[in-house]
Amino acid sequence: MRYLPLSPTEREDMLTRMGLAEIDDLFADAADKLLKAPLDLPRHKSELEVERALGALAAKNLAAGAVPFFLGAGAYKHHVPASVDHLIQRSEFLTSYTPYQPEISQGTLQVLFEFQTQVARLTGMDVANASMYDGSTAAAEAVLMAHRVTRRRNALLSGGLHPHYAETARTLSEMANDDIRILPPDPLAQEDLIAQLDDSLSCVVVQSPDVYGHLRDLRPLADACRAKGVLLVAVVTEILSLGLIESPGAQGADIVVAEGQSIGNGLNFGGPYLGLFATREKYVRQMPGRLCGQTLDSQGRRGFVLTLSTREQHIRREKATSNICTNSGLCALAFSIHLSLLGEKGLRELALVNHANAVALAEAIETIPGVKLLNQSFFNEFCVELPGPAAEFVERAAARNLLAGVPASRLSPRAGLDNLLLVASSELNTDADRATLVAALREEAAR
Amino acid sequence: MRYLPLSPTEREDMLTRMGLAEIDDLFADAADKLLKAPLDLPRHKSELEVERALGALAAKNLAAGAVPFFLGAGAYKHHVPASVDHLIQRSEFLTSYTPYQPEISQGTLQVLFEFQTQVARLTGMDVANASMYDGSTAAAEAVLMAHRVTRRRNALLSGGLHPHYAETARTLSEMANDDIRILPPDPLAQEDLIAQLDDSLSCVVVQSPDVYGHLRDLRPLADACRAKGVLLVAVVTEILSLGLIESPGAQGADIVVAEGQSIGNGLNFGGPYLGLFATREKYVRQMPGRLCGQTLDSQGRRGFVLTLSTREQHIRREKATSNICTNSGLCALAFSIHLSLLGEKGLRELALVNHANAVALAEAIETIPGVKLLNQSFFNEFCVELPGPAAEFVERAAARNLLAGVPASRLSPRAGLDNLLLVASSELNTDADRATLVAALREEAAR
Amino acid sequence: HETGLIFEHGREDFSGVDIDPPQDFKPRLGGLERQSPLGLPGLSEPECLRHYVRLSKQNYAIDTGLYPLGSCTMKHNPRLNEKMARLPGFADIHPLQPLSTVRGALELMADLSHWLVTLTGTEAVALTPKAGAHGEMCGMMAIKAAIAARGEAATRKIVLAPESAHGTNPATAASLGFTVRSIPAGENGLVHPETVAAALGPDVAAIMLTNPNTCGLFERDIVEIARLVHEAGAYFYCDGANFNAIVGKVRPGDLGVDAMHINLHKTFSTPHGGGGPGAGPVVLSSRLAPFAPIPFLRRDGDKLTLVEDKEDTQSFGRMAAFHGQMGMFVRALSYILSHGGDGLAMASENAVLSANYLRVCLKDVMSSPFAERLCMHEVLFDDAWMKDSGVTVLDFAKAMIDEGIHPMTVYFPLVVHGAMLIEPTESESAAFLDMFVATLRDLAFSVKNGEVERFTGAPYYAPRTRLDETTAARKPVLTYKAPVGGREPKEA
Amino acid sequence: HETGLIFEHGREDFSGVDIDPPQDFKPRLGGLERQSPLGLPGLSEPECLRHYVRLSKQNYAIDTGLYPLGSCTMKHNPRLNEKMARLPGFADIHPLQPLSTVRGALELMADLSHWLVTLTGTEAVALTPKAGAHGEMCGMMAIKAAIAARGEAATRKIVLAPESAHGTNPATAASLGFTVRSIPAGENGLVHPETVAAALGPDVAAIMLTNPNTCGLFERDIVEIARLVHEAGAYFYCDGANFNAIVGKVRPGDLGVDAMHINLHKTFSTPHGGGGPGAGPVVLSSRLAPFAPIPFLRRDGDKLTLVEDKEDTQSFGRMAAFHGQMGMFVRALSYILSHGGDGLAMASENAVLSANYLRVCLKDVMSSPFAERLCMHEVLFDDAWMKDSGVTVLDFAKAMIDEGIHPMTVYFPLVVHGAMLIEPTESESAAFLDMFVATLRDLAFSVKNGEVERFTGAPYYAPRTRLDETTAARKPVLTYKAPVGGREPKEA
Structure with missing residues (x-):
């Protein structure tokens, strides 16, 4: 095993030095509950095999960076140097x-x-x-x-x-x-x-x-x-x-x-x-x-x-x-x-870009009939009321590779907030991203 | 600029200390050839912009790890810890x-x-x-x-x-x-x-x-x-x-x-x-x-x-x-x-896996009528004669996301080796990879 | 040259991040624009890199040397785990994405759960706890919920804990409104069934035991203790901090454990990172499984869903936002798959073997109440052998720093006077173990020879000599304040 | 504890890579199976990490401190470049994949070429050279080919190079069969047109000049020199090692340069990596462009192709397998795009500003033949001020190590006695520049005060004291040999 430096010979030598015959002698205090046979679990894997196994799982997820992305609600994606x-x-x-x-x-x-x-x-x-x-x-x-x-x-x-x-x-x-x-x-x-x-x-x-x-x-x-x-x-x-x-x-x-x-x-x-x-x-x-x-x-x-x-x-x-x-x-x-890279200047500017992008998105959304922006004020995230259940809209959007926001009902399942959608915008959103979301919302409102 | 620590004020202070009025005074020896206007080149980009620009270029290339891959001819892909x-x-x-x-x-x-x-x-x-x-x-x-x-x-x-x-x-x-x-x-x-x-x-x-x-x-x-x-x-x-x-x-x-x-x-x-x-x-x-x-x-x-x-x-x-x-x-x-991770034991084993995979591939190729293995001996790469130009086969395979090998003519353009294909195999090739290549070769031979 | 603070060499008008500020737009901040200054310095990227690289050089790390902190389990952190955790499919997914877009994440959590449940011989696992102590909280909350479900909330308010327990155990119990009743250990360092029996009663909710215990010993009578606890209507919480000694060798479920947290950073090598983040999933017996916190995974045929709504479940509720330490789950599973069932058992064996090797090689020069007993993954010495030498355990620890080795855990567990708890882990080579033995023997002889200054002034060769912790606590300075009446010193 | 060699603590029967050896198969090795032992030790992964991390700690680096090696340009290496170079679309493509699958790679090469040609004001660039010296080789080969094409191969066999040139210049010229004729510099550190004119003749193939030159000065008469050289039918090769002083400020093409290599690791910050890899693209004037080595890019409308076949071209041939240092191209372009045209010019300005700042702050305590002249990106001092102090330039350099600063370049260029060539680069903050000045001033006063031992025994505080280079060269020990008659020492 690549992570275990003691070779079989060294294990033997150390046991001998202690006057023990075999490794399980070390577990004498647990003798009656010591597993007699290995558990039904896979054997060790090479790095390549682990990379393939975990890579296959990772590939089943839709990474935020791969698509237009508007989720927040307590977890935010920003560019990290x-x-x-x-x-x-x-x-x-x-x-x-x-x-x-x-x-x-x-x-x-x-x-x-x-x-x-x-x-x-x-x-x-x-x-x-x-x-x-x-x-x-x-x-x-x-x-x-x-x-x-x-x-x-x-x-x-x-x-x-x-x-x-x-x-x-x-x-x-x-x-x-x-x-x-x-x-x-x-x-x-x-x-x-x-x-x-x-x-x-x-x-x-x-x-x-x-x-x-x-x-x-x-x-x-x-x-x-x-x-x-x-x-x-x-x-x-x-x-x-x-x-x-x-x-x-x-x-x-x-x-x-x-x-x-x-x-x-x-x-x-x-x-x-x-x-x-x-x-x-x-x-x-x-x-x-x-x-x-x-x-x-x-x-x-x-x-x-x-x-x-x-x-x-x-x-x-x-x-x-x-x-x-x-x-x-x-x-x-x-x-x-x-934060030490950003400094006061960078932090202010980054926050400003976030706010500006959110404002631009809000302004575009406000032009969509049937969709209502609930906020007077916001930073980089706001709440939108849709004509129908937000969770269903989000599912439909995801199927088309758009991560459109967080349905309020995901956070408060029984609160009658079904039509509310939380939408966050950041420095990562391009004009094209915004246009994609706005088009999807427009389509939704017209359903 | 994130990479340049001197602030405008510090630049000024330093110039003053030297008794100079402006930065171009430092280039007095080159005065007559000093560029009077900035060159017609883009302005500096943020990390995010650079990542997007270079990421877009990278995305236009077909990465070896993404497809069945059989190229060698002096450059080999192996798993690196x-x-x-x-x-x-x-x-x-x-x-x-x-x-x-x-x-x-x-x-x-x-x-x-x-x-x-x-x-x-x-x-x-x-x-x-x-x-x-x-x-x-x-x-x-x-x-x-x-x-x-x-x-x-x-x-x-x-x-x-x-x-x-x-x-x-x-x-x-x-x-x-x-x-x-x-x-x-x-x-x-x-x-x-x-x-x-x-x-x-x-x-x-x-x-x-x-x-x-x-x-x-x-x-x-x-x-x-x-x-x-x-x-x-x-x-x-x-x-x-x-x-x-x-x-x-x-x-x-x-x-x-x-x-x-x-x-x-x-x-x-x-x-x-x-x-x-x-x-x-x-x-x-x-x-x-x-x-x-x-x-x-x-x-x-x-x-x-x-x-x-x-x-x-x-x-x-x-x-x-x-x-x-x-x-x-x-x-x-x-x-x-x-090499210090591999050690003698690991190097021998890795080489053995490479050879074994190449032998398995060679044996499968030898069963294809119309395709001829030229080698008596090899390590993890060998030469195959196809019924037609190898470069064209390789292009067709690439269009189907198979990187099938190196045409000998790519290395020796005017040597009459047009039908020869160099095929390398490594520990990275799965049975499925091999089957894909063999199927493509079989199809080629049947064209 | 000393490395100054960022507040001493950064500049507030400078940023190491290039941003094009937006042009004209109508802000919608509702009159709450920031008026107060931030006072946050910015560093150019070269300054930033150098600042942190230089700071890092003042740290000891498992990558730079043996780190035998007992109970902390400083084992090798494979870089493969870091690579896997950074796959965009894991690192770049939002916790509230539609479940249809995170199927792989749920599968990973299910796979990890399967390994943890199988290795512990339990029924279920709550993945959300964010660290070991949070896991204790989770387990004890499940116990409290189970007791409430039985209608005994008002009567069962006592939690038994041995004196040797980690401080988190009593702290956890107390914060949930339990009263802690301390149980003494026997002279052999073990908890005796009779002692437990005597402390049990209808007022007892649970016992919190660590096994292997903090003296590094396997609680021989644990099955009998579990039987007594269950017979008395109480639950058995096992502190799993030392699970790494027995993974693949003994299943806690077979010992009668009802709940146990697993420190993924200790047992499954997610890095300690200078103090976190951790991850503390809790395995639960069938008696406690229904009370597990939300969210939890539910499998419907082939399909995994995440239950996030407490209604219609017996769950005791939510312990934290979102679904747990996903980044740590990936690392832990990467470690687990790399080792496999065979490698995990061998890791436990080698950890125990190495600790016993140290015990045997050092017992003639240092003293221990349990010197002749087999230990598990850590070996405990006391300071009896140093008595009247003029050297304290702390001095001894500081002198190890001068020898280039991180000290062991000192003054813990409390049950032994001048405890020195050594955990080499399975990651050390024979050469490093021998170097450690030689160094400690040399230091021990030095104590015995009365070379007191080697210890009392130590460390001599560290980035700092001994630091004044008393003043630090008496007059706490917890944030940087610019020197009054003058320009901040510009140190490089 | 010292870090032994892998041959002292590794084991040949151990591997830190888990491989399942293949089962039964028929080898086809033609009887050439290895019989001789390899003697290669294997390390477990924890041992491996610790070995190399510990070794690394014995290195100085730009990330750990100021590294003012003149002519070497130790500037900040942005980590973004490393990240970009590791994108699978760049790092994981084979040089012989069908061109249809590497369109992005060709575009990247074209983009980089565009920047290099625009910044230098030249016609074309040969990307393949693998380092600066390889670039010199490329440029001089193009010149040789151009001369041959003119039918003057037999007559033009002389290359002029100033005494202050980098050693690679004469080495390159000589290895291509040219005879080097040395030109003295004037007392002002510059090459004078008259001297060049006197050396020129129909036997001269080229002049190799460095500009800014190795004394850190801009060759004021370079346009005139270029004119003379061209008039004499020769070519002007410019050593571009110091291009970083003038990027975005002056275009070498405007000065009359026919060929110049660009050290991507110096000017565009691809990391030095303890001595490589480098990358040395060569820009070429229209007179030399046709002779550029294969492979080169050709644009047909929107489509880029790579010309790999020399036939039907005037190319002088191939200089190396494949197409150049792609990994370095990505890093360099990442650096270039990050800076932009504006940032590149500012980087040059700051490099020159910082060097002049050091000149002004140090000229009263150290001596320089050019102390009062503006320098470019590096400032040159000599040892006149140390005369009879008992301290040599080497001693002085070693004493800087004890102050935590990497020494400057010493004893180069050769035209000045006891040269000390300091290049701070644009990456140093004002605080670090001031610290450097203070340290050097302190050391200089120490020399003047006769504190000789501070220097002659230095370094005192480095991982090693002064190493015996003479014995190393006289009886070279270039590989590890196990001690005879005994077990290899097991150092940890």
Whole structure:
């Protein structure tokens, strides 16, 4: 086996040195449950065979880059510079562990420190952690953190929050016997959150741009929350939007969680993704997740270490702030590299191109009779009402190699949103892509 | 521009520091020929635009891996482990220069030393150089070296030598006013080289497996050469064959040149490839190309340096052994890594699989009436006579997504070989691939 | 030259990405245009490459040397896996594409599930958990749901966990509202059935055991313990962090396990990436399978569908957006297919063989409560042999850095004083194992000879000498702030 | 721990590639089965990765730091180029596939040709040469063929080359049977028209000039020199190694150049790869174009064909198998398209700007015959300022290694005593340029202060201290031989 360096002779020699006769003698403690015969599983395969087997599976999927593509709803396809993927495959990044020995992990640690700073600046907050699993679990953790900070156990979730995020938070809350209230889907951004605030709430969770693409002005809500001692948790599923839109921090959020996938990371059918988590300085010790901090070495040189681990499970055990012990290190690295290439200038410009392309698409769609754009405001994604079920339209389009969007019913199956379609546009869409989608919608409306 | 770190402000600052007003002041010496207006060329493109432009060109080519593929004739497709391409893209290998400062180039140098040893052992020779451009130019250099060693200027080239190699040597010889005699194409391996030896010859150049796939027994020829003071230059275009076939060194060759592409390197439409060059110890100072040698550092530790550079152009100038000052470093690295993964065991097995697949294909072809296999012996490639022009058959097959082989007329356009087809088989050919080719040949024979 | 921070050498008006900003168009941002500055520096591509390449050189990695972190399983990460995960058919598909356009993705998930279920001897697998701890959460949620379905939600609120457990176990149980009852291990490092029996009762929901345990030992009485747990109406959660010791040799299902997460990054070599991403699928017994989280695969004849709607199922709900760590599934399956059933068993054997080899080669110079016992894939030493030497376990670990070897896991598990937990994995050659032995023996003799400075000042030859972790935690500096009153230093 | 040779830790009975050997079949090897052993060790994949990763760590690279080797042009190598070159449509096509299946490849070659011809202001380009020196060979062969076509083969046998020329120039001319006549440069580092005029005659075939020249200066009188050369019936070969200084600013064709090779790895950033592969296309004036080597592209309306047959052409013949360094063409075109006409000109400007910046910042501490003159993309210093310091240029270079910077080119060009030729390229940021200046100034003061040991023992902090090159050349050890009478050492 190409991955196993010990040759049969070496195995024999080592067993002999231990005074053992055969390899199964090593498993003496498990003797009565040791498998007597090999399991009914295929034998090892050469690289070529594995490439062929997995290549055949991959070929059964329709890759986004191969066709006009308009899906978003929490996962976005953007162009990632070639150097990003090259760098994250450096052995020293790819095959290192959590930086428990900081003296020989400064590479990972400095990247995390830079990442935390980037995330804090982008979200307009004081501090950020070293990343979490993804946006949805980060949002659920934000609710738990709000409980800890406020010592209340009651959360209110906006109807504009990505339904998967809401469900994830609900599962965790229900299991932990906390209260949670999720408002009904709000495709027209009409809900009045301020009216529903009360001082039993630990937090309100609101997303902007919301899952239907509407931009939400958080400032009035933030003021109202502050008045009631309620934390405002702002969720961002398309982090690129913050290149163009005022940061949640500047709008008054207390905790910002986001899905960071769309910078530096691919679609990957939904994972691995990158949870971003930022908050105010004063809450840092209630924050979940790994943190990297600056310090000095014994020669007085600047260096970085994992810190505040007294919050974490490996020290605190059942008293930990969360059970999480992994971050999304490599995805955070990709994010940080891509963002350091973009810089402020590039991020603004990329966001602008996305918005411009979405506006162009929206303008074209608005000319189609029978199809209605629901949004007044949006960044690079909006919601369209079709004359019939969106899921069926999407299927028909896919059969013709057009990936047209996400039916709202895919996310909220029983909510009466059958005719709504979420459409995202990015720098990747060409004029021809747009024309293809518009033609398909026009045809659909005429059915 | 993403590749140019100096910002407009920094450019200004630097100019100011030099007391210059504008950038063109730097080109004062060229003032009268300085372009007054930009050339009529496109402006810079984003990564995405470049990917689309080049991707569109790439998509117009039929990739070998996408179809049943049977081409060889000096360029071979084999499976290369993923780790090879990963390693050659390590920054420290990819973006370093010729190791002129050995103290900070031991990585490249040790690899070259290992490479030289691998090549020497594979070819059965004492020493090898650190690689050359490709097999064809290495062969031409071998002729020049033979002239230097023997102080004769007359070479005899076998009709089984790859025609491109023969032409390359001829161009150089004619330009240098040396004599060269190229025997006519010899698709049946019938030429009698021994009969044509005389003591005016510096060398005989013979290829095995020859371009038509025949294995040539070099031993009698080597004896005859030795008797006449003629050097025997052995050429190998499919280096994998040496896993299974006796090495040219063991058969008595004085110089072995080979194309090393087929280990570790892809097809790349013909380049960059990897010239291998090996010879006997006594000729080392007449050898062209870069050499790496072992030595000690001032603390007595083993280390490696470029050596015997007194042969080379940057020291010897017009008295150099050749004008070459580049090797094929990265291709040599890929070769060395792939070969170090294979090892003796893997190389033999891979060669065996290639031979077995070629035998299976030959046996199937032999059952087709009207199609004739010309070879008694072969490694993984052989020559087939068709009832009509091979080039036309190949075109028809390509139109049906079968890359069936190389028409001998492509290499030797005016030699009356129109009906001959060179067919190579490798570990990559499946039973289905073979069946496709056999069916196409059967159909061709029945036309 | 030190590598400064991007905030010290990047420039906010510079971008390493060329973008043509759009011409005239009417924005529709609803008055929420960004007003606040971003403060994000941009690097040209050459600066960017050099920045990260230089940073990377300050990292240790499995590709650069032996990385014997016990319980972390730093094994070889095949590059084939990376190549496969980047096939556009896997890397470039959206989680919400119509299922008709992702048939291959669903098949891949089904194939991986088949391998995991077969190797563990269980009924089903929940693929969504995003890491080991998330998998624990998933398994314990399934248990909680099953207990609720039995109407015992109010009564069964205790979870048993041995003292040697990973910290995630009690953290997980507590975060789901369980109360953790700790069970002591016996002197032989194993959990005893009598101890478990004594702790069991009608208030117990589950036991969380790691097997092989964190002392590197196979829990000999695990079948009996499982019987007792089941008899008491509780469930058996197995922490699968150490599954890599027994893959293809022992099936956890045969031991009575009801739920177990599998760290794909540990057992099936998806890379650790400096701390993630992980993936923690959870295998479930038939008793727990109905409660698995959405989404899950359902096979109707030849056709696979993904159940994303909780209604009409007993699922306890959704744990995360989308369908799990697809990128890790591809890598894990690539690893699994490469090894095959035969290679996976051999990998376990070699991991155990290598750990025992180290045990035998080191036991005369280092001490261990279990030195004479066979261990599994990791070998545990304590600091009894260093007593009064003036050298701590931490010092010893730091001195290993100077020898060019990453330290083992130290001070874990907690049940042994001054624990040093060594896991060589199956990826090390005989030559590297021997080099490791020679190095540790040399260091051990050095301790015994009283060469204290070799340890207390270590590491001497690392990119940094010992870092002040106390100050870091006391006055946390978690983001970069430009020095006040002056230009930021321009370091190269 | 040192990294041993593969021959010291590999095993011949082990393979890191899994192959199922074929079952029964009848070999047809004609009795030539290998009898002699190969002696090739195999490494498992983990050992292989670690071996090469560890070796790589002993290399300096442009990605790890400034690499100011004059005349070598170590500029940034964009990773996009690597990605493009690996597209299966380029990387996985066979050179002898039917042309109908490689239309895109031919288009790419035509596109690259268009750029090269336009940027140089010439008529045609021969793509096949495999490196710069091969390109020189190509250009000089075209000249020889053109002279032969004029019936002057027997009389024009002299090639003029300045003393400052790259060694390849005289080597190339000599290998084609020309006699090299050396021309001295003037004190201002430039070739003077009078000197050339004096050397010209009916026996002269060509002049080989480098422009900008190897002192980093633009040959001011080049148009006049070209005129003289042409008037004398000879050809003007320009060594294009330094074309990167003037791309988009000056067209060599406008200067009177008849042939010039372009090092794609220097000017258009295909990576150097530790010494290759290169690529050296040669642009040709209309006088030489007909003699270009086969194969070459011919456009018939919309259709491109590849002329591979010399018959019916004036081509001087074939220089190598197949059609040139396609992999390098893709990279170069990727670089060219990324920059565009505007970016290429700016790259030249920045390269020249950076070199002059170094000149201005260093001229007060180091000496140069041309310190006050504008230089092009590289700046030349000599060792006059180090005289009697006890420090040689080589020592100085080795001390730079200890400062973490790759030395500049030393002892070249030969026309200056103790030459130090510095080429920063356009890829260095202002911060790195300043760091370089500060380092060199510090070293220069150290020389002046008589701190001789800092230099004579250098490098102190490299993977190796100074290596004994003399013994290496006197008793060459070019391949590994196992130590006699004993087992090979097993180093890890």
